[in-house]
Amino acid sequence: MEQPSPGFALRCANVSKTFAVQREQRVWRILLGMDRDGGGPVVEALRDISLTVPRGKIVGVLGRNGAGKSTLLRLLGQVYTPTTGRIEINGQVAGLFELGGMGNPNLTGREYATRYLQFMGVAGDSVADILEDIADFSELGDAFDQRIRTYSSGMASRLYFAVATAYQHEIYLIDELLSVGDEHFQAKCWRRMRERLLGGASGVLVTHDWTAIVKLCEQACVIDEGRFSFVGSSDSAVVRYLDLRVPPAEAARFPDTIPTEFVLRSGEDSVIRLPVEVLDDVAVDLAISVEMLRIGVGWEIVILSEYYPVADTAGNYTVEFRIPALPLAPGKYSLNLFLAQRPLPGMRPKAGLDCRSWTYGNGLTLRVEGKPFPAAVTLPFTVRPIPAEAV
Numbered sequence: 001m002e003q004p005s006p007g008f009a010l011r012c013a014n015v016s017k018t019f020a021v022q023r024e025q026r027v028w029r030i031l032l033g034m035d036r037d038g039g040g041p042v043v044e045a046l047r048d049i050s051l052t053v054p055r056g057k058i059v060g061v062l063g064r065n066g067a068g069k070s071t072l073l074r075l076l077g078q079v080y081t082p083t084t085g086r087i088e089i090n091g092q093v094a095g096l097f098e099l100g101g102m103g104n105p106n107l108t109g110r111e112y113a114t115r116y117l118q119f120m121g122v123a124g125d126s127v128a129d130i131l132e133d134i135a136d137f138s139e140l141g142d143a144f145d146q147r148i149r150t151y152s153s154g155m156a157s158r159l160y161f162a163v164a165t166a167y168q169h170e171i172y173l174i175d176e177l178l179s180v181g182d183e184h185f186q187a188k189c190w191r192r193m194r195e196r197l198l199g200g201a202s203g204v205l206v207t208h209d210w211t212a213i214v215k216l217c218e219q220a221c222v223i224d225e226g227r228f229s230f231v232g233s234s235d236s237a238v239v240r241y242l243d244l245r246v247p248p249a250e251a252a253r254f255p256d257t258i259p260t261e262f263v264l265r266s267g268e269d270s271v272i273r274l275p276v277e278v279l280d281d282v283a284v285d286l287a288i289s290v291e292m293l294r295i296g297v298g299w300e301i302v303i304l305s306e307y308y309p310v311a312d313t314a315g316n317y318t319v320e321f322r323i324p325a326l327p328l329a330p331g332k333y334s335l336n337l338f339l340a341q342r343p344l345p346g347m348r349p350k351a352g353l354d355c356r357s358w359t360y361g362n363g364l365t366l367r368v369e370g371k372p373f374p375a376a377v378t379l380p381f382t383v384r385p386i387p388a389e390a391v
């Protein structure tokens with residue numbers, strides 16, 4: 001009887017990876033039988049990592065330099081074997097890492113691509129089409145039929161990325177998605193990865209770019225010195241990763257009574273009233289932003305105001321924002337508020353006094369109700385065809 005396919009694409013349980021530290025003369029000591037047990041100093045690159053990637057989802061791993069991201073990806077890609085723990089993979093894997101160091105440099109680009117497709121079991125008429133797509137996507141021109149050893153590192157990376165993403169795999173292991181090639185090529189990579197991921201692929205994205213995590217992943221982990229210090233929703237992972245400290249709220253603050261959600265209607269004249277407590281005689285300014293944070297889809301700052309003066313002396317204030325014909329589409333937005341001390345003329349930057357922002361983990365929600373329209377923002381433009389003779 002056929003086994004039901006599991007609901008996860010990839011899973012690792014309690015995985016650790018230890019490397020022996022390469023010491024001078026260690027090889028000789030081992031060869032001479034003086035270091036038989038292989039004992040000696042080790043680096044624990046990963047410790048007790050457990051991770052499940054559901055089918056059709058990309059799980060993000062955010063970490064600073066040296067945190068263990070590449071080691072994790074190499075373990076998942078079976079370049080390394082774990083020192084302890086278990087890894088299960090259910091599907092064909094495409095590794096988008098170490099793109100600069102793959103392949104036999106004596107092959108031509110075309111030969112490398114052909115062998116890759118053979119190895120992956122791609123056969124029949126589709127091979128010619130896929131090769132054409134690779135030649136086209138990699139923009140190698142005549143160099144596609146020259147040996148890889150004559151390529152620049154950027155050309156080689158373009159080839160390897162084009163080959164690994166030329167057709168839909170089930171699982172992608174992605175290291176720093178946008179680090180291949182120049183800006184033009186990176187934009188192409190991003191577009192292609194979105195197509196593949198929206199096509200139902202699963203995967204792991206390791207990066208220190210938190211905006212990429214917000215755009216592609218619903219779930220993310222933060223890795224710190226080889227351990228997961230956080231596993232959960234991507235926005236919470238980003239908050240944890242950024243680890244921004246909320247300003248002290250000593251001279252001025254938003255009181256605890258501030259609503260956590262505001263509800264407005266799309267297209268209607270709208271008012272947001274914000275309470276502000278100023279505790280010292282300081283000049284206080286306030287700015288707001290409205291951000292569209294759709295995890296796995298994108299992150300955009302839709303409205304970012306300037307700083308407006310609120311007060312010059314201590315007291316309780318109410319600040320009123322009026323937005324005529326609210327141009328936002330119905331949906332949920334993140335509302336972010338910033339209080340700052342007004343700088344003296346010629347001085348920058350403003351000192352933050354208090355904030356409510358999703359990147360600090362204390363943001364507010366703006367819910368916009370009304371009839372949906374196919375964009376985040378609408379502008380009150382009119383459309384009028386002008387006859388040629390009237391122009």
Ligand SMILES: Nc1ncnc2c1ncn2[C@@H]1O[C@H](COP(=O)(O)OP(=O)(O)OP(=O)(O)O)[C@@H](O)[C@H]1O
Nearest residue numbers: 019020043045063064065066067068069070071072
């Ligand atoms: N082959 C190895 N031998 C010894 N130590 C290693 C080896 N590979 C990785 N390490 C160590 O393991 C730790 C994690 O390294 P890793 O390359 O996984 O980090 P990373 O998060 O990918 O860093 P970066 O963002 O800088 O690429 C580091 O301390 C590194 O020095």
